[in-house]
Amino acid sequence: MNGNKQLKLLAALLAIQEDALAPTAAADACDEVHWQEALTRKSALRGNARKALLHSPQTRRQFYFMADVTRAEAYARWKQAGIETALRYRAAASPTVEPLKIESNPHFTLILFPLDDEGKTWNLYLKLSAAFRPLASAGIRLVDDRGEVWLAGQPDADGELSSDWQLEGSPLERLLQHQLQIQPG
Amino acid sequence: MRLQREAVVEFPTAGVTGGLSQVKAKAYLTSHNDAKGCSYSNRLPEIKEILGHARDGEDLATIRTDVVIGFSDPDFEGCSYGLALALADKRARFGERGPFERIIATGVLSKQGIISRVDAFPKKLALVLETLGPNSLFLFPKENLDTEIDLLEKVAVSGGKMRAVSQFGELRDLWQEGLNRSEQYRFMTHSKGYFIKGLIFGFSAVSLITGVSIFLFRSLASQ
Numbered sequence: 001m002n003g004n005k006q007l008k009l010l011a012a013l014l015a016i017q018e019d020a021l022a023p024t025a026a027a028d029a030c031d032e033v034h035w036q037e038a039l040t041r042k043s044a045l046r047g048n049a050r051k052a053l054l055h056s057p058q059t060r061r062q063f064y065f066m067a068d069v070t071r072a073e074a075y076a077r078w079k080q081a082g083i084e085t086a087l088r089y090r091a092a093a094s095p096t097v098e099p100l101k102i103e104s105n106p107h108f109t110l111i112l113f114p115l116d117d118e119g120k121t122w123n124l125y126l127k128l129s130a131a132f133r134p135l136a137s138a139g140i141r142l143v144d145d146r147g148e149v150w151l152a153g154q155p156d157a158d159g160e161l162s163s164d165w166q167l168e169g170s171p172l173e174r175l176l177q178h179q180l181q182i183q184p185g
Numbered sequence: 186m187r188l189q190r191e192a193v194v195e196f197p198t199a200g201v202t203g204g205l206s207q208v209k210a211k212a213y214l215t216s217h218n219d220a221k222g223c224s225y226s227n228r229l230p231e232i233k234e235i236l237g238h239a240r241d242g243e244d245l246a247t248i249r250t251d252v253v254i255g256f257s258d259p260d261f262e263g264c265s266y267g268l269a270l271a272l273a274d275k276r277a278r279f280g281e282r283g284p285f286e287r288i289i290a291t292g293v294l295s296k297q298g299i300i301s302r303v304d305a306f307p308k309k310l311a312l313v314l315e316t317l318g319p320n321s322l323f324l325f326p327k328e329n330l331d332t333e334i335d336l337l338e339k340v341a342v343s344g345g346k347m348r349a350v351s352q353f354g355e356l357r358d359l360w361q362e363g364l365n366r367s368e369q370y371r372f373m374t375h376s377k378g379y380f381i382k383g384l385i386f387g388f389s390a391v392s393l394i395t396g397v398s399i400f401l402f403r404s405l406a407s408q
Binding site for chain 2: 098099101109111113114115123124125127151153156157158160161162163164
């Protein structure tokens with residue numbers, strides 16, 4: 001079983017875990033500081049913190065809430081810095097299968113690389129501008145307006161992030177129907 | 186003109202799930218953004234570092250060619266795939282060279298193209314021995330040459346070729362590398378020298394023939 005399937009199975013099992021069956025422990029201030037550091041990628045989650053998240057649905061709810069708050073704070077900082085988060089693409093799809101570069105936003109460039117001659121599989125490469133990098137170091141997500149995540153993770157020191165296309169269909173077709181947006185990760 | 190080109194190099198991995206894995210580099214020959222894509226984002230910084238060492242000294246135009254790197258199995262530890270990655274990148278961007286249908290490589294690639302010793306070499310060698318056949322090439326660090334002589338002899342008997350390397354540059358015969366800018370300059374000045382010499386020789390020859398012809402014509406005419 002590959003890592004992705006294992007994660008999905010674990011997520012499904014955790015989703016049906018009931019409070020009554022699990023030991024519950026409210027997070028204290030120390031946990032919250034540690035979570036905050038993990039959410040902003042300043043440190044990794046310690047073993048006992050991971051264990052608490054695994055065993056307690058209540059702890060997980062608190063953690064998810066804090067993750068939402070952290071993302072909202074990051075988004076507010078981006079807006080304050082005048083970062084435009086939408087990426088627009090309005091060209092017609094090309095019949096030839098070749099790399100497609102979208103640079104309509106001054107803060108990030110997206111390149112779609114075809115991995116086969118038929119254009120069935122793709123790789124996504126995202127590069128952030130030097131000005132945007134420090135604001136996005138905690139992680140970003142590239143999502144379309146259906147809420148589907150195209151690319152997610154922590155950009156490297158050069159502000160680059162790359163992964164294979166994991167969603168259904170072709171990214172070119174989706175680009176014609178949906179707008180893309182960068183969000184805090 | 187080809188727009189895309191890919192190259193595959195295999196590498197042995199040790200450990201519980203050890204085996205032969207593949208690294209594939211796909212180069213986009215008309216796309217020059219210095220982009221290095223990877224199927225798995227967590228490997229990107231490591232890949233960029235290895236490719237940085239492998240491309241050291243290259244011309245800016247070839248360095249900026251976009252590539253995407255993929256692995257047949259991303260679950261492996263360590264950096265002994267560095268040599269395989271670097272070779273796949275070169276062969277994808279410049280074109281493959283040599284008679285080999287399969288290349289298997291193991292080696293840690295570091296600064297200035299130095300190829301260092303790999304761990305668990307006996308196990309990796311045994312894996313290679315299981316699959317190596319004619320028209321295959323096995324590349325490994327010279328630093329590992331002093332160990333496992335018996336196994337290396339078996340690899341040699343299997344019909345496949347092997348090469349022990351200490352510098353990445355020693356493998357330049359495996360890709361069709363063009364000339365870099367300084368080499369281009371040397372070639373141009375060298376070629377220009379030959380062209381000028383040729384021009385002078387040609388002009389002299391034509392002048393001599395013309396002069397002799399005129400002399401003979403006048404001699405015959407005066408008689």
